[in-house]
Amino acid sequence: xxxxxxxxxxxxxxxxxxxxxxxxxxxxxxxxxxxxxxxxxxxxxxxxxxxxxxxxxxxxxxxxxxxxxxxxxxxxxxxxxxxxxxxxxxxxxxxxxxxxxxxxxxxxxxxxxxxxxxxxxxxxxxxxxxxxxxxxxxxxxxxxxxxxxxxxxxxxxxxxxxxxxxxxxxxxxxxxxxxxxxxxxxxxxxxxxxxxxxxxxxxxxxxxxxxxxxxxxxxxxxxxxxxx
Amino acid sequence: xxxxxxxxxxxxxxxxxxxxxxxxxxxxxxxxxxxxxxxxxxxxxxxxxxxxxxxxxxxxxxxxxxxxxxxxxxxxxxxxxxxxxxxxxxxxxxxxxxxxxxxxxxxxxxxxxxxxxxxxxxxxxxxxxxxxxxxxxxxxxxxxxxxxxxxxxxxxxxxxxxxxxxxxxxxxxxxxxxxxxxxxxxxxxxxxxxxxxxxxxxxxxxxxxxxxxxxxxxxxxxxxxxxx
DNA sequence: CGAACATTTAAACTATAATCGAAATATGAA
DNA sequence: TTCATATTTCGATTATAGTTTAAATGTTCG
Numbered sequence: 243x244x245x246x247x248x249x250x251x252x253x254x255x256x257x258x259x260x261x262x263x264x265x266x267x268x269x270x271x272x273x274x275x276x277x278x279x280x281x282x283x284x285x286x287x288x289x290x291x292x293x294x295x296x297x298x299x300x301x302x303x304x305x306x307x308x309x310x311x312x313x314x315x316x317x318x319x320x321x322x323x324x325x326x327x328x329x330x331x332x333x334x335x336x337x338x339x340x341x342x343x344x345x346x347x348x349x350x351x352x353x354x355x356x357x358x359x360x361x362x363x364x365x366x367x368x369x370x371x372x373x374x375x376x377x378x379x380x381x382x383x384x385x386x387x388x389x390x391x392x393x394x395x396x397x398x399x400x401x402x403x404x405x406x407x408x409x410x411x412x413x414x415x416x417x418x419x420x421x422x423x424x425x426x427x428x429x430x431x432x433x434x435x436x437x438x439x440x441x442x443x444x445x446x447x448x449x450x451x452x453x454x455x456x457x458x459x460x461x462x463x464x465x466x467x468x469x470x
Numbered sequence: 471x472x473x474x475x476x477x478x479x480x481x482x483x484x485x486x487x488x489x490x491x492x493x494x495x496x497x498x499x500x501x502x503x504x505x506x507x508x509x510x511x512x513x514x515x516x517x518x519x520x521x522x523x524x525x526x527x528x529x530x531x532x533x534x535x536x537x538x539x540x541x542x543x544x545x546x547x548x549x550x551x552x553x554x555x556x557x558x559x560x561x562x563x564x565x566x567x568x569x570x571x572x573x574x575x576x577x578x579x580x581x582x583x584x585x586x587x588x589x590x591x592x593x594x595x596x597x598x599x600x601x602x603x604x605x606x607x608x609x610x611x612x613x614x615x616x617x618x619x620x621x622x623x624x625x626x627x628x629x630x631x632x633x634x635x636x637x638x639x640x641x642x643x644x645x646x647x648x649x650x651x652x653x654x655x656x657x658x659x660x661x662x663x664x665x666x667x668x669x670x671x672x673x674x675x676x677x678x679x680x681x682x683x684x685x686x687x688x689x690x691x692x693x694x695x696x697x698x
Numbered sequence: 699c700g701a702a703c704a705t706t707t708a709a710a711c712t713a714t715a716a717t718c719g720a721a722a723t724a725t726g727a728a
Numbered sequence: 729t730t731c732a733t734a735t736t737t738c739g740a741t742t743a744t745a746g747t748t749t750a751a752a753t754g755t756t757c758g
Contacts, residue, residue, distance in 0.1 A: 245573045245677070246494045247560040247646050249553065254485030258746075262478035276705060289747060291706055301559070310704045310755040324555045325477065331529070331548055332475040345473045381638055381655075383609045410609055418475050427609075449473070486716075504735060517717055519736055538725040538734045 255300045271357030273313035319409045322356040330416035348451040350419040358430030365420040370466040384412045404428040483528045499585035501541035547637045550584040558644040576679040578647040586658030593648040598694040612640045632656040
């Protein structure tokens with residue numbers, strides 16, 4: 243009877259707790275093995291395998307076989323974008339334990355969202371770049387100004403290379419914890435990569451939270467006028 | 471255990487066939503009564519009431535009581551945007567009957583998507599405006615050129631009024647049937663409204679498909695160089 | 699080769715949620 | 729008031745989908 247694309251079919255894939263947890267983990271943009279994801283979602287490897295097969299069939303994730311491992315990844319930016327949008331209108335995490343509360347605090351402070359920075363760090367950074375006149379927000383995208391082009395170049399980033407990527411160059415992603423936009427897209431990813439390369443931030447194992455190093459604090463102060 | 475916003479909770483609301491059908495009907499941007507939606511989704515009023523309560527609780531729809539009717543509507547543009555994104559990566563409708571096939575044909579030709587035009591008409595229109603130099607696409611938004619400002623004014627639209635609306639002014643929405651972007655946002659809505667006012671298009675009852683009138687065909691040819 | 703590990707497949711169980719009939723509530727009309 | 733209509737609430741049924749245990753497949757490494 244339906245004369246519309248089968249939205250429910252895809253949405254149902256996102257609408258199950260274990261699968262949603264898996265997808266959120268994959269929102270760091272990296273590859274994860276099936277057993278890793280099973281551990282994170284607190285389910286048996288069998289169940290994870292079942293869910294991952296469904297996600298792959300629905301083209302929400304990609305698989306790569308390497309030896310006896312299977313590496314899973316968010317399929318594409320379109321999928322990441324939907325998850326971002328959903329994050330923005332979803333109820334915040336319920337806090338049930340002290341340990342969990344700490345983890346949420348860390349996430350709110352600084353984390354990766356798919357492949358770019360989010361949380362307080364992501365938002366402050368974006369604001370700083372707008373204040374400095376490097377970026378201008380137009381609707382849902384950020385436009386790099388001439389001043390910005392220079393800045394990013396001096397900061398060691400190759401914009402022309404980023405622009406060639408087959409994806410959004412620079413869009414605004416709504417931050418669920420800060421309720422503000424932060425920089426996403428190829429530019430957001432490039433900046434994040436540069437931060438990692440410079441040793442300004444480090445991943446906190448088994449979570450999407452990141453830690454700002456001492457070096458990073460100094461660098462943020464000097465280059466972005468941010469006290470972190 | 472979860473340290474992420476409860477994405478699954480919201481996604482689960484979209485992941486059930488009846489609810490998805492209801493939301494898709496509401497994607498025409500207008501108010502619909504509970505019984506109307508029950509009829510469309512082919513469920514009893516009780517079941518529809520149950521689903522609508524859930525959708526309202528999840529802030530995906532708004533309710534307005536008028537007399538013994540309750541009028542439901544998509545809650546906001548953010549929700550519409552998520553549905554749009556989901557449409558783009560969802561499997562196309564399965565064709566099971568001849569009558570249904572006809573309906574899908576009509577939808578593919580011209581329909582409303584939330585509050586703007588989609589389908590062949592929506593995409594052709596958008597292309598035409600880009601060719602004419604009225605619009606320029608930047609990432610995911612359309613920018614109105616100086617030439618465009620003049621055109622829309624001559625066409626009887628008040629852009630400054632549209633810009634004041636608390637919503638996206640003009641973004642690109644991925645069309646599921648045409649696999650191209652069409653114009654959305656306040657500008658897309660304004661243009662659609664103007665088309666209705668001019669009598670160029672008419673709603674086909676109980677579907678999101680629209681019909682281009684003879685007057686509309688002439689107008690499209692003259693103003694947008696489109697043969698429809 | 700054989701042992702250890704990663705992952706999937708199969709079969710059975712269980713819990714949840716969609717559904718409907720029946721009844722209640724609320725509004726409008728006569 | 730009384731009747732008709734729109735919608736919701738309640739209770740019970742049913743179907744589906746997530747889960748687990750057990751077993752199979754495939755891969756690495758000594």
